[in-house]
Amino acid sequence: MSENLPQLPPGPDQGFRPSWFLGGVAIGLAALAFLGRQAGRTDYHPDFIRLVTAVTPEDNYYPTVDELCSIVRTKCSPDQVLVIVGGNSILAGVWQPAAELWSEKLQADLGPRYAVVNLAFRGSEPTDGGAVIAEALRREYPRQIYVANEALVTGEDTYGSDPYRFLFWQAYFSGRLMRFPIRDFRVREYLLDKVRRKESLDIVIRELADRVLRFHDLWNRIGYEHFFTVPNMYGGAIPELLAPRRDFPDEERDVTDPELADKWYPPSSEAAELAIVRGTCQLTYEMTPGGVWEMTPATRSEMHRTLMEAFPDPLKGRTLILISRSSPHYISQLTPLEQAHYDQAARETVAIWKDVGYPCIDYGRDFGPEDFGDRTHLSKFGGKKLADLVAVEIREIAVRRGYLK
Amino acid sequence: MIFTTYWFLAFALLAIVVFRIIPGKRSRLAWLAVACAVFHYHFAGPAGVLPIIVLMILTYFAGLSRRRGLCVAAMLACTAALCFYKYSFFLIGAAVAPVSASFAGRVALDAKSVMPGAPPLGISFFAFEFVHYLFEVRRGGEPIRNPLKFLLFAIFFPSLVAGPIKRYTQFIPSLERAAGGDSPLSDVAEGLWRVGTGFFKKVMIADQLTLYVDQAQPHFAEKDIFVRWFILAAIAFRILMDFSGYSDIAIGCARMMGIRLPENFNWPYAARNIQDFWQRWHISLTSWIRDYIYIPLGGNRHGPVRRIGNGLIAFALCGLWHGPAWHFVLWGIYHGAGLSVCATYRQIPGVGPLIGRLFERETYLAWLLTLVFTWLGWLLFFYPVPQALQMGRLAFGL
Numbered sequence: 001m002s003e004n005l006p007q008l009p010p011g012p013d014q015g016f017r018p019s020w021f022l023g024g025v026a027i028g029l030a031a032l033a034f035l036g037r038q039a040g041r042t043d044y045h046p047d048f049i050r051l052v053t054a055v056t057p058e059d060n061y062y063p064t065v066d067e068l069c070s071i072v073r074t075k076c077s078p079d080q081v082l083v084i085v086g087g088n089s090i091l092a093g094v095w096q097p098a099a100e101l102w103s104e105k106l107q108a109d110l111g112p113r114y115a116v117v118n119l120a121f122r123g124s125e126p127t128d129g130g131a132v133i134a135e136a137l138r139r140e141y142p143r144q145i146y147v148a149n150e151a152l153v154t155g156e157d158t159y160g161s162d163p164y165r166f167l168f169w170q171a172y173f174s175g176r177l178m179r180f181p182i183r184d185f186r187v188r189e190y191l192l193d194k195v196r197r198k199e200s201l202d203i204v205i206r207e208l209a210d211r212v213l214r215f216h217d218l219w220n221r222i223g224y225e226h227f228f229t230v231p232n233m234y235g236g237a238i239p240e241l242l243a244p245r246r247d248f249p250d251e252e253r254d255v256t257d258p259e260l261a262d263k264w265y266p267p268s269s270e271a272a273e274l275a276i277v278r279g280t281c282q283l284t285y286e287m288t289p290g291g292v293w294e295m296t297p298a299t300r301s302e303m304h305r306t307l308m309e310a311f312p313d314p315l316k317g318r319t320l321i322l323i324s325r326s327s328p329h330y331i332s333q334l335t336p337l338e339q340a341h342y343d344q345a346a347r348e349t350v351a352i353w354k355d356v357g358y359p360c361i362d363y364g365r366d367f368g369p370e371d372f373g374d375r376t377h378l379s380k381f382g383g384k385k386l387a388d389l390v391a392v393e394i395r396e397i398a399v400r401r402g403y404l405k
Numbered sequence: 406m407i408f409t410t411y412w413f414l415a416f417a418l419l420a421i422v423v424f425r426i427i428p429g430k431r432s433r434l435a436w437l438a439v440a441c442a443v444f445h446y447h448f449a450g451p452a453g454v455l456p457i458i459v460l461m462i463l464t465y466f467a468g469l470s471r472r473r474g475l476c477v478a479a480m481l482a483c484t485a486a487l488c489f490y491k492y493s494f495f496l497i498g499a500a501v502a503p504v505s506a507s508f509a510g511r512v513a514l515d516a517k518s519v520m521p522g523a524p525p526l527g528i529s530f531f532a533f534e535f536v537h538y539l540f541e542v543r544r545g546g547e548p549i550r551n552p553l554k555f556l557l558f559a560i561f562f563p564s565l566v567a568g569p570i571k572r573y574t575q576f577i578p579s580l581e582r583a584a585g586g587d588s589p590l591s592d593v594a595e596g597l598w599r600v601g602t603g604f605f606k607k608v609m610i611a612d613q614l615t616l617y618v619d620q621a622q623p624h625f626a627e628k629d630i631f632v633r634w635f636i637l638a639a640i641a642f643r644i645l646m647d648f649s650g651y652s653d654i655a656i657g658c659a660r661m662m663g664i665r666l667p668e669n670f671n672w673p674y675a676a677r678n679i680q681d682f683w684q685r686w687h688i689s690l691t692s693w694i695r696d697y698i699y700i701p702l703g704g705n706r707h708g709p710v711r712r713i714g715n716g717l718i719a720f721a722l723c724g725l726w727h728g729p730a731w732h733f734v735l736w737g738i739y740h741g742a743g744l745s746v747c748a749t750y751r752q753i754p755g756v757g758p759l760i761g762r763l764f765e766r767e768t769y770l771a772w773l774l775t776l777v778f779t780w781l782g783w784l785l786f787f788y789p790v791p792q793a794l795q796m797g798r799l800a801f802g803l
Contacts, residue, residue: 018594025597060616198412198447205411229609231617241617 029213036214039221040066043074045246049098050118054248057163058122060230061223061245064216065170068119068133072141076115081403082141083110083394085118086130087148090324092120093383095255095373102383109391113404120148121164126321127156127310128164135315136176143403145394146315149322152342152349153284153299155306158183159190170216173207180312254380255373264373265329273375277330278338281345293341295348303349307356316357318401320393322386323349325364327372359397363389407448407566408654409608416444420562421661425593433584434553437561437662444562449526456525460486461559464535468548468555476543480536487532490524495729527565529726533693534558538573540697549577563658567651569669569689579665588663596661603653611647614639626795630802637800640787641780645673648687674779677764677771679743682779694723709749716748717741727786732793736785743778 045055048071055061076082085091085103093101103118110116119130126148134146150156160168171177172187191200210216223229227242255264284299311319325331325346331339346362353360363386364371371382378386398404407413420440427436446454460483467479488496493516502509538558542548549555557580558573582588618639625633652669659666667689676682683691699719705712717738724737751761764771781800784793 016591016594018590021594022590022597198410202411205415209411209415229613231613231620241613 032215032218033213036216036218040064040214040217041070043070044221044224045071048075048117049101049104049250050092051121052248052250052252053122054245055224056121057166059245061220061228062166062216064220065133065136065167065174065176066217067220068129068167069137071119072117072133072137075117076141078141080113080115080143081398082134082137082144083114083116083147084130084134084144085116085120085147086124086126086128086134087120087150087322088124089120089122090377091147091149091322092118092122093252094122094377095252096378096380096383097252097254098250100254100380100383102378102380102387105384105387106390106394109387110394114394114398123161124164125156125161126150126319127158127168128160129167131311131319132160132167132171132177135178135312136171138178138315143398143401145318145320145397145403147320147322147390147394149324150349151324152280152345153295153303154349155303156310158186158306158309169203169207170210173204174211178312178314182309183312186309255377256370256379256381265327265369274330274333276375277326277342278334280326281341285341285345293344295345300352303352304356307353307358311358313357317359318397319358320390320397321353321358321360322390323353323360323362324376325362325367326375327364327369328367329369329372330375359393361389361393408651409604409612412447416440416447417562417658420444421593421658424662425588430581430584430586433586434557434580437584438553438556441557441560441562441565445526445560445565448566452521453523453525456486456490456528457531457559460532460535461556464539464559465549465552465555468539468542469550471542471548473543476539480539480543483532483535483539487528490520490528492725492729493520499731527567530565530568530570531559533570533690533697533726534573536697537570537693541574546574549573554580561659561664563655564666567648567655568687569652569655569667570693571666571689575665575667579663583663592663593661596657596659599653599657599660601657603650603655603657606646606650606653608650611643611650614643614646618643626799630800633796633800637780637783640783641674644783644786645670674776675772676775676779677768678775679740679747679778682775683740683744690723690726694719698722709752713745713749716744720744732785732788732790735790736782739782739785743782 045067051063053059055063072082072084083106085106091103093103096102098104101118103116107114107116117130119133121129131146131148134144138144159165159172168177177183190196191204193200224245226244228245229242231241253260284295285293286296288294323346325342331342334342343365346365350360350362364382367378367382367385371379371385373379373382395404420437424433424437424440427433445457449457463479463482467475470476494513497509497513497516501512538549549558554577558571558576561571561576564571618636621628621632621636621639625636628636649670656666656668669687669689671685671688673682673685676685699715702715702718703711704715718741720737720741721734722737724733724735724740727733727736751757753760764774781797784796787793788796
């Protein structure tokens with residue numbers, strides 16, 4: 001059985017010393033880990049305004065906790081009140097060009113005693129992205145307010161939503177989040193679920209390895225400044241394959257631009273959008289025998305539970321939740337009864353959030369169709385109105401919590 | 406994707422380090438067996454482990470008996486298991502549906518109720534390895550008597566998922582030497598380099614090309630001819646880098662323990678004819694097909710017609726091995742036909758020798774023709790036949 005062994009590729013050179021090679025690998029890994037640590041400590045997003053698609057998971061770029069914390073440190077000095085904007089594409093300012101982004105208007109409204117940093121991701125929940133960064137920075141910036149938006153009658157995942165959960169895992173496994181027993185319990189429950197046994201093990205190993213080796217930070221910095229090895233999904237031409245992510249500017253268009261007239265409430269999607277608005281409360285509300293339109297007890301208790309578990313108690317009071325109403329363009333097409341139900345659902349959603357301990361307002365009721373770009377996203381006009389509303393709330397929270405005299 | 410999980414990295418690090426530092430041959434073999442079992446259970450789950458255990462026991466005892474009949478029966482069992490788990494629905498669709506669609510639907514439903522969600526992990530590889538083992542033992546080869554060594558031959562973790570397809574006559578001596586501590590530090594260094602190369606190919610090149618191809622391919626018709634060929638190149642390099650990257654990781658992991666696995670790729674796109682290509686592409690599969698299908702069918706011993714027929718059958722099966730779909734079969738036949746032409750064109754009176762001499766003199770022309778042939782072949786491999794034909798036409802601006 002000792003017949004010919006398989007042919008191997010040419011052996012190493014005469015001068016090859018395995019111990020030197022292995023030592024070099026070890027030193028190289030240590031050096032890369034050091035560089036990764038340094039990469040995350042400095043802000044490499046000059047003139048940051050918001051997270052453009054090229055630096056989000058939508059485009060295979062996964063910003064790290066350190067990377068986002070560094071952005072915050074550049075934007076906010078220790079003597080300012082930190083305002084971190086999370087939430088979804090509405091607060092990220094889809095349909096608003098960077099120069100007229102609502103959070104820039106908010107910054108102008110609030111003045112230099114506040115620093116507004118917009119870390120909203122498209123499609124994310126209030127417990128995603130910005131929430132994680134705010135919590136990770138709670139000791140460094142104790143005077144902080146976190147702003148996020150949510151739809152009507154919607155509960156939360158305590159560990160964020162799937163596409164953005166990577167930030168939660170990073171912060172959680174590097175010990176940067178508060179002790180919050182119910183969240184710890186839910187995390188254990190999630191990770192130990194038999195269905196995702198393999199995925200969970202991978203998450204834990206990845207995060208523990210990254211804590212030591214810092215490969216995410218190093219790779220992001222190289223990808224942002226020098227070359228990115230993952231193709232840009234929004235590019236198409238061959239030369240864009242390896243382009244660094246800093247080369248992709250903020251190209252958000254202004255929905256009020258006459259050139260985009262066909263995008264503004266497109267007739268082709270009118271019926272579908274209206275069905276969504278109509279369906280908002282259909283599954284979560286019911287008509288009682290007495291003819292009263294009521295949120296189902298199961299919905300109410302589930303919302304209550306998830307909101308209780310969404311943020312640690314000390315952070316609830318500094319978390320401003322904005323309940324996003326749909327555009328009056330669609331609301332006005334509902335019957336008066338449907339409009340009343342929609343309005344009731346919005347008010348009750350706000351009441352539940354407040355009941356649990358969060359400052360909460362809804363917006364959009366007195367907005368006009370021109371304040372929206374579509375069913376949910378705001379135009380620059382709506383953005384300005386939102387900024388004015390939010391500025392008032394933020395000032396109140398800041399005073400209430402003793403951030404400012 | 407198993408090799409690119411963090412779990413695998415942590416597991417491989419632990420398995421290899423302990424294998425190298427633990428004293429004693431038996432304890433090394435025992436540790437490796439435990440590691441392989443953990444690996445297999447982690448990725449295959451209990452349902453996926455059962456078929457390999459059953460086939461392993463059957464193959465081990467059939468081999469040990471050295472009885473030709475038992476070996477043949479065990480080979481049939483391995484082949485039947487492969488067909489059942491991997492090709493049931495394909496065979497129902499191909500053989501039953503043309504006769505009665507409703508009956509085929511009922512049979513498919515029945516089959517679905519008894520089958521796991523996915524074929525058992527690595528069944529295409531271990532079934533072929535078991536057949537090789539039984540074939541060689543039946544032919545008079547020495548069986549593996551030590552059950553631990555047989556277990557390691559069956560579920561050796563680096564090669565379990567995507568090969569290379571091992572030969573026991575090479576693997577067992579190499580395993581014995583490594584377990585005996587006869588593995589210098591240079592094995593670790595060279596294995597690590599190989600693993601690094603594999604990850605670079607897989608993660609940095611293949612996965613990114615996949616993203617690019619998935620994005621660009623739907624717009625193939627809208628692109629100009631230069632970009633179309635760029636997409637074809639991306640498809641060709643994607644599969645090469647993906648598969649050879651996986652093989653590099655497997656070979657490198659084994660090498661770090663001092664165990665040598667057969668090579669699987671040798672610059673296939675540098676081939677100057679189709680025969681040459683198949684001596685460089687997925688070498689362990691090609692040699693298996695040659696030894697256990699082509700030669701038993703008669704090989705090239707019964708004249709050119711039988712030779713061509715045997716080649717086409719062998720390559721159709723080679724194509725089918727890659728997946729239960731007709732386009733894989735066609736891809737195999739396409740290459741079988743290419744090989745037949747390659748082996749016989751010089752016999753065409755007059756023009757044959759002339760072409761032969763031209764390719765000998767202008768080697769770049771032979772290389773280019775081979776490259777175009779293999780790259781166009783990948784269209785059949787990856788896409789449904791009508792789409793592949795359309796893309797092939799568009800590649801030439803037609």
